[in-house]
Amino acid sequence: MNQKLINKPINKPINKPINKPINKPIITSEDLEQLGIPPTQAKRIVHDAKKRAVSAGFTFYNGKQNFAPFKFICEIIGIGEVA
Numbered sequence: 001m002n003q004k005l006i007n008k009p010i011n012k013p014i015n016k017p018i019n020k021p022i023n024k025p026i027i028t029s030e031d032l033e034q035l036g037i038p039p040t041q042a043k044r045i046v047h048d049a050k051k052r053a054v055s056a057g058f059t060f061y062n063g064k065q066n067f068a069p070f071k072f073i074c075e076i077i078g079i080g081e082v083a
Contacts, residue, residue: 011068029033029068 010016024031027049032042052075053061061068 026067027070027073045076
């Protein structure tokens with residue numbers, strides 16, 4: 001067997017609680033990455049939050065920008081609003 005495949009680390013979902021407070025009304029994927037969320041998952045969370053914002057009537061978020069309202073991010077990752 002190929003030795004590189006055997007020693008390759010496996011990325012597991014993060015189950016640790018988020019302890020850092022977020023005091024911003026708009027969150028980017030980079031903000032989520034600083035909390036310890038993997039980059040791809042952070043981008044997916046922002047993408048889904050933007051979809052929720054647009055369906056709630058905030059058409060401003062219907063674009064290619066890399067940010068979403070904190071309220072919708074909280075709904076997706078399951079934490080209460082801090083600010």
